[in-house]
Structures are given as structure tokens and as C-alpha cells.
């Protein structure tokens with residue numbers, strides 16, 4: 001069926017920072033990196049540096065030519081949004 005996409009705040013993102021539950025945000029999109037960890041040409045350790053946080057800058061500085069959008073399409077969790085004002 002059609003996947004349900006989530007609105008993810010930075011504090012929600014922060015909770016997904018382990019190898020079994022590793023999310024990152026790239027250009028406003030949140031991805032679950034866990035299924036991809038073993039396939040990353042740069043290794044798992046490099047990927048884990050951005051687990052639980054916004055990886056846009058680090059990703060762009062290592063390989064701006066790679067399309068994470070296409071590669072991680074099946075791992076899309078949702079969209080990064082700002083924290084609600086309380």
C-alpha cells in the first residue's frame with residue numbers, strides 16, 4: 001500500500017541514534033539508515049556519525065554527487081519539521 005510518511009522533529013530524530021534504529025535527515029527528508037548500513041561504501045562508522053541528527057552538511061562535504069534521494073527512497077520515514085512551540 002501507500003506508505004505513511006511522518007513529520008519528525010529534531011528531538012524525535014535524536015532518539016533514533018543506534019545501529020538497529022538509525023535515522024538521519026538529509027535536505028529535509030528523514031531516512032532510516034539501518035537497512036543500508038552494511039552496504040555503504042564508506043562504511044558503517046561514517047554513517048553512524050550522522051545517526052540521530054541532521055546529516056546534510058557532512059553528506060554534502062563527502063559526496064555531493066551521490067543521490068541519497070534515489071538510493072534511500074525505500075528507507076524514507078518522513079519530513080523534518082521544527083519543534084512545536086509550547
Ligand code: HEM
Nearest residue numbers: 033040041042046047049050055058059062063066068071
Ligand atoms: C562513499 C552513499 C552517508 C562517508 C559513498 C558512496 C556512496 C555512498 C554511493 C560511493 C561513492 C562513490 O564511489 O562515488 C551514502 C548514502 C548516505 C551516505 C546513501 C546516506 C545516509 C555518508 C556520510 C558520510 C559518508 C554521512 C560521512 C560521515 C563516505 C565516505 C565514502 C563514501 C568517506 C568514501 C569511501 C571510499 O571511497 O573509500 N557513500 N553515503 N557517507 N561515503 Fe557515503
